[in-house]
Amino acid sequence: MGREGQLLDLLVPLERGNGSRVPLHTQLERALRDAIRAGRLRPGAALPSTRALARELGVSRGVVFEAYGQLVAEGYLVARQGAATRVAGGAAPAPAAGRPTRGLRAGPHDLRPGRPDLAAFPRREWLRSWRTALRRAPDPALGYPDPRGAVELRDTLSTYLGRARAVAPDPQRTIVTTGATQGIALLCRVLRDRGHETLAVEDPGFHLHRLTVARAGLTPVGVPVDEDGLDVAALAESGARAVLVTPAHQMPTGVVLSPERRADLLAWAAEVDGLVLEDDYDGEYRFDREPIGALQGVDPERVAYVGSASKALANGLRLGWVVVPEALARAMAWERVAADGGGPLLEQLALADLVERGELDRHLRRTRRLYRRRHAALSAALAEHLPDAVVPGVAAGLHVLATLPGHDERRVLEEAARLGVTVEGLGTMRAGPAPPDAVAGLVLGYAHLTEQALARAVAALGEAVRRARA
Amino acid sequence: MGREGQLLDLLVPLERGNGSRVPLHTQLERALRDAIRAGRLRPGAALPSTRALARELGVSRGVVFEAYGQLVAEGYLVARQGAATRVAGGAAPAPAAGRPTRGLRAGPHDLRPGRPDLAAFPRREWLRSWRTALRRAPDPALGYPDPRGAVELRDTLSTYLGRARAVAPDPQRTIVTTGATQGIALLCRVLRDRGHETLAVEDPGFHLHRLTVARAGLTPVGVPVDEDGLDVAALAESGARAVLVTPAHQMPTGVVLSPERRADLLAWAAEVDGLVLEDDYDGEYRFDREPIGALQGVDPERVAYVGSASKALANGLRLGWVVVPEALARAMAWERVAADGGGPLLEQLALADLVERGELDRHLRRTRRLYRRRHAALSAALAEHLPDAVVPGVAAGLHVLATLPGHDERRVLEEAARLGVTVEGLGTMRAGPAPPDAVAGLVLGYAHLTEQALARAVAALGEAVRRARA
Numbered sequence: 001m002g003r004e005g006q007l008l009d010l011l012v013p014l015e016r017g018n019g020s021r022v023p024l025h026t027q028l029e030r031a032l033r034d035a036i037r038a039g040r041l042r043p044g045a046a047l048p049s050t051r052a053l054a055r056e057l058g059v060s061r062g063v064v065f066e067a068y069g070q071l072v073a074e075g076y077l078v079a080r081q082g083a084a085t086r087v088a089g090g091a092a093p094a095p096a097a098g099r100p101t102r103g104l105r106a107g108p109h110d111l112r113p114g115r116p117d118l119a120a121f122p123r124r125e126w127l128r129s130w131r132t133a134l135r136r137a138p139d140p141a142l143g144y145p146d147p148r149g150a151v152e153l154r155d156t157l158s159t160y161l162g163r164a165r166a167v168a169p170d171p172q173r174t175i176v177t178t179g180a181t182q183g184i185a186l187l188c189r190v191l192r193d194r195g196h197e198t199l200a201v202e203d204p205g206f207h208l209h210r211l212t213v214a215r216a217g218l219t220p221v222g223v224p225v226d227e228d229g230l231d232v233a234a235l236a237e238s239g240a241r242a243v244l245v246t247p248a249h250q251m252p253t254g255v256v257l258s259p260e261r262r263a264d265l266l267a268w269a270a271e272v273d274g275l276v277l278e279d280d281y282d283g284e285y286r287f288d289r290e291p292i293g294a295l296q297g298v299d300p301e302r303v304a305y306v307g308s309a310s311k312a313l314a315n316g317l318r319l320g321w322v323v324v325p326e327a328l329a330r331a332m333a334w335e336r337v338a339a340d341g342g343g344p345l346l347e348q349l350a351l352a353d354l355v356e357r358g359e360l361d362r363h364l365r366r367t368r369r370l371y372r373r374r375h376a377a378l379s380a381a382l383a384e385h386l387p388d389a390v391v392p393g394v395a396a397g398l399h400v401l402a403t404l405p406g407h408d409e410r411r412v413l414e415e416a417a418r419l420g421v422t423v424e425g426l427g428t429m430r431a432g433p434a435p436p437d438a439v440a441g442l443v444l445g446y447a448h449l450t451e452q453a454l455a456r457a458v459a460a461l462g463e464a465v466r467r468a469r470a
Numbered sequence: 471m472g473r474e475g476q477l478l479d480l481l482v483p484l485e486r487g488n489g490s491r492v493p494l495h496t497q498l499e500r501a502l503r504d505a506i507r508a509g510r511l512r513p514g515a516a517l518p519s520t521r522a523l524a525r526e527l528g529v530s531r532g533v534v535f536e537a538y539g540q541l542v543a544e545g546y547l548v549a550r551q552g553a554a555t556r557v558a559g560g561a562a563p564a565p566a567a568g569r570p571t572r573g574l575r576a577g578p579h580d581l582r583p584g585r586p587d588l589a590a591f592p593r594r595e596w597l598r599s600w601r602t603a604l605r606r607a608p609d610p611a612l613g614y615p616d617p618r619g620a621v622e623l624r625d626t627l628s629t630y631l632g633r634a635r636a637v638a639p640d641p642q643r644t645i646v647t648t649g650a651t652q653g654i655a656l657l658c659r660v661l662r663d664r665g666h667e668t669l670a671v672e673d674p675g676f677h678l679h680r681l682t683v684a685r686a687g688l689t690p691v692g693v694p695v696d697e698d699g700l701d702v703a704a705l706a707e708s709g710a711r712a713v714l715v716t717p718a719h720q721m722p723t724g725v726v727l728s729p730e731r732r733a734d735l736l737a738w739a740a741e742v743d744g745l746v747l748e749d750d751y752d753g754e755y756r757f758d759r760e761p762i763g764a765l766q767g768v769d770p771e772r773v774a775y776v777g778s779a780s781k782a783l784a785n786g787l788r789l790g791w792v793v794v795p796e797a798l799a800r801a802m803a804w805e806r807v808a809a810d811g812g813g814p815l816l817e818q819l820a821l822a823d824l825v826e827r828g829e830l831d832r833h834l835r836r837t838r839r840l841y842r843r844r845h846a847a848l849s850a851a852l853a854e855h856l857p858d859a860v861v862p863g864v865a866a867g868l869h870v871l872a873t874l875p876g877h878d879e880r881r882v883l884e885e886a887a888r889l890g891v892t893v894e895g896l897g898t899m900r901a902g903p904a905p906p907d908a909v910a911g912l913v914l915g916y917a918h919l920t921e922q923a924l925a926r927a928v929a930a931l932g933e934a935v936r937r938a939r940a
Contacts, residue, residue: 026760033636037767074636074763075732088733088768118609127604134597139588142786166544168507178648182810189685208807215659215808217687262545263558290496293544297503298558316612318814337678338685339809340652344788344817 014057024059025066032067036076036087046084047077107420109457113252113399113445114315120367121314125359126350133349141349147333147342149176149321153352157321160355161307165283166293168300173329175322175336178343179315180281180308181212183322184244186335187277187304188216190328191242199277200240202230204429206251209244209279222431225250227392229257232264241274247295248283252401252429252443254393262295269302275325276303282311282397284364285447287372291396301325309351311398311447312364319343319351367447371398377451378444378458385462398447401426408468409440415464416442421457484527494529495536502537506546506557516554517547577890579927583722583869583915584785590837591784595829596820603819611819615812617803619646619791623822627791630825631777635753636763638770643799645792645806648813649785650751650778651682653792654714656805657747657774658686660798661712669747670710672700674899676721679714679749692901695720697862699727702734711744717765718753722871722899722913724863732765739772745795746773752781752867754834755917757842761866771795779821781868781917782834789813789821837917841868847921848914848928855932868917871896878938879910885934886912891927 014027035041047053050068054061068085071077079085106112141150148154154171162169177183188199199213203222213220223235223243230245245265247257257265269276278295286292296305300323308320324332336342354360375395382389382402389402404412409425416423426441427434442461446454484497505511517523520538524531538555541547549555576582611620618624623646628639647653658669669683673692683690693705693713700715715735717727727735739746748765756762766775770793778790794802806812824830845865852859852872859872874882879895886893896911897904912931916924 033763033767037638070760070763072729073726073732075729075736075765075768078733079729115613118612121609121612123604127601130600130604131597134593134600139591142588142591142784143585144780144785145788166503178810178813181808185809208811211804212808215805256543259542259545259549262543263548266545266558290540293503293540295545297507298545310614314612315614316815318615318810318812334681335685338651338682339655340648340788341678342788343648344814345786347814347817 014059025063025070028057028059028063028067029070032071033074033076036071041087043087045087047086049084106422107417109419109421109423109453109460110449111421111423111442111444111446111457111461113424113443114311115445115448116311116314116398117367117370117448118314118316120363120370122354122359122363125354125357125363126313129353129357129359130346130350132353133346137346137349141345145342145345147336148174149343150345150348150352153348156352156355158323160360161294161305161321161323162297164361165280165291165305165307166297167305167323168297170300170323170326173300173324173326175324175329175332176343176348177308177320177322177336178318178340179310179320180279180306181208181320182339183304183306183308183320184209184277184279185212185216186332186339187275187306187322187324187328188213188218189335189339190331191275192217193331196240196242198238198240200235200238200243201431202245202250203431204252204426205244205246205431206279206281207428210431213244220431225253225255227255228261229255230261230265232261232268235265236268236272241272242277243274244277244279245295246279246281248280248292249286249397250393251279251281251397252399252426252441254391254397254399254401256292256394256396257295262298266295266299266302269299274302275328278303278305280305280307283307284312285368285371285398286394286396287368287375288395296323301327304328312360312367317347317351319347371447374446374449374451374454375400377454378446381455381458385458386465388465399443399445402442402444404440404442404465407440407465409434409438409442411468412440412442412465415467416461419460419464419467421460421464423461484529495533495540498527498529498533498537499540502541503544503546506541511557513557515557517556519554576892577887579889579891579893579923579930580919581891581893581912581914581916581927581931583894583913584781585915585918586781586784586868587837587840587918588784588786590833590840592824592829592833595824595827595833596783599823599827599829600816600820602823603816607816607819611815615815617806617812618644619813620815620818620822623818626822626825628793630830631764631775631791631793632767634831635750635761635775635777636767637775637793638767640770640793640796643770643794643796645794645799645802646813646818647778647790647792647806648788648810649780649790650749650776651678651790652809653774653776653778653790654679654747654749655682655686656802656809657745657776657792657794657798658683658688659805659809660801661745662687663801666710666712668708668710670705670708670713671901672715672720673901674722674896675714675716675901676749676751677898680901683714690901695723695725697725699725699731700735702731702738705735706738706742711742712747713744714747714749715765716749716751718750718762719756719867720863721749721751721867722869722896722911724861724866724869724871726762726864726866727765732768735765736769736772739769744772745798748773748775750775750777753777754782755838755841755867757838757845757865766793771797774798782830782837787817787821789817841917844916844919844921844924845870847924848916851925851928855928856935858935869913869915872912872914874910874912874935877910877935879904879908879912881938882910882912882935885937886931889930889934889937891930891934893931 050064154174158169161167199218210220296303305323520534624641624644631637632639669688680690766773775793894913
């Protein structure tokens, strides 16, 4: 038997007759390919002649010929005139498929920020809107999309954002994105193309946005935040001509950009011929008064508005939007073409339908009531279990910063993890290494937790703080 | 009346009583905001005192106070101690919302490439899979996604691609993307980060990919294509250490990378310690024989496989995938985080369900039969109406290149447009300006047209060619 026999041992038996729908040559081809991939047939190994293998397998020579031909075409085998067909030199075995990893597993007390209550997500209404979208979409709508997003959604969003967030409405400058992050990434690339090299960011500020800015080709430059929001005087000294800010509810401190600072910021943008990127990530939620309208509405040529459905509905929808100055609208559409050719249409049409039917408003009313209660529960729990904690900012959004003057943040986080509390430290949000006198802080997401769960989580956190001090 | 009277003329009447659900102060706020935006209240204009306006409107002073306060907070108004409240200097009027533009409108004969038959899209099955996905997804699945995509889809895709395209399967290196374009963009950024400055691309090749490559920070360098596919000797001289190729069915020439060239390409990649980006954009469709398996399967550490559902199902789904060398998997996931935080989950779960239920295979079998007939109809029509046309490449994919030796491409395209034929010229696909002896060519997409429509379109095209020659 020799060579052929060894090879045959490697092969899975071929299924014959009408029972198998897979042609014999394909079965042989797969068996050989798998053997090469698994390393059972080594690079350089000679294969039997088509005649010999056909005889061994009891198939026609054409079957083997076809299988070899296919694998030669794919590069697994090398055929040379008058010599044996061999396994190609470069045909390396594939690595064993590992088990897929899961995301970071949270402890029993999950206080990570940025999560709405996903149990409140209006599944039935979303299904209804989605089904409507699929039913109504004509065939061409399933083709390559407008890179700016479905015109139906851009129209609807313009009206909605104008009404709910005082955004200056214009569907022509509205671009639907795969979440707020993409909006920021695209804006950064447009700025980079126009000669910007840095982008000022709030310090502390949302850490993943710094990654996004850097990967889009701009150097993020931290500018301090105080109780009135971004320090615009420090911004002016930074040398940057564009800035990413969270005016309605600063992430993570929770402060609101003061009226004076808003005016100063727009004056700065005009002076440096720059751009303000307004990240309105949770602007729908304010519990003590009406939300502050978007800065973009005041000066739409100097401010690009960035928002998403992540907090208002669900992060997993991956639906966001930007409203940009007219001068940037075309460049943004092209950046989107280059980045991914535009987003999926049916989801966009579904969101348009959901908003048109008033379901987003209804959902926001419901969740505002829910989150207001949870915010109160969190505040009460903090007062009870972390009496030293200082909470800056206003009652808004889906998180609260609790600073812990005189505590060691790293130790608190360690003890918290030990007690099953998953929580983000203020340190993560700093643009640079924490200064020696930096105050410890915890960024507490609460919207996804019931009042009972919040009470338990904060009690555990209080215990962690006590242990960290001991 | 004076100032107040003029202002009042500008304001819409306030709706009072139980009929209106909008509080009076909000109505006033909106009216003022709209007036400022529309330019009816100019920057710097002084507003009446709260007392005076309250009297004029017949509302309590608190209503006006609240409205002014809100607009000061938003930056539309500026309040100074002891002076009149004024319209802020920077509060520019918003431009009138233009009518949304639509995409390029095709003529009656639309021969543009890249479109599957969207009428064949399995809507009912897609709805069923989507509904299943929504029903099964637990609440946390609606939160921030794994940036690599749903593990269920990565598992399913690995199996499917291994079986259908001979891709070396590994869910850990499989990343779901918003279409093939995003896969290429992310890969380019990873390469850029590792010191690459150029990326070799096929010439002619898909023009939008050159945009994607350039916007991702690499300079695309054209490498010629002949009847055996990419010229690997020319690639070696290009200085690039990475290349974007379409081995199974070259875009746009339709040729297949020959077995020798496949081996040469892998040898080159090993020698320069480089990467091959395999764009398998229509690899499922081959009409004359079994499709050639993916190059990636031969050397998974040197080849990144890029694919999508755009041709197999619908472009508008915006679902694609990459399978990358192990050394790049982590970097790719981070690039995805930075680019847009990951894609929407429900669509991914729906696709996984569709594939698991065998519906993708069924759809592919159906459309293969359909497209084979259409390909034959196109070939027959070309033989009849464009007898001079030369068609390189194999019977595969969703388009055909028809070269027209001795013709002037620009004139043919002009005449075609005049006769209502929307068609892409080979010139668009060239990496640089066409050489003087460049052959004229038309890239003909046919999969979305019935046999009758194809016959009509090609007849019109034949007429255009005759007129162009006259």
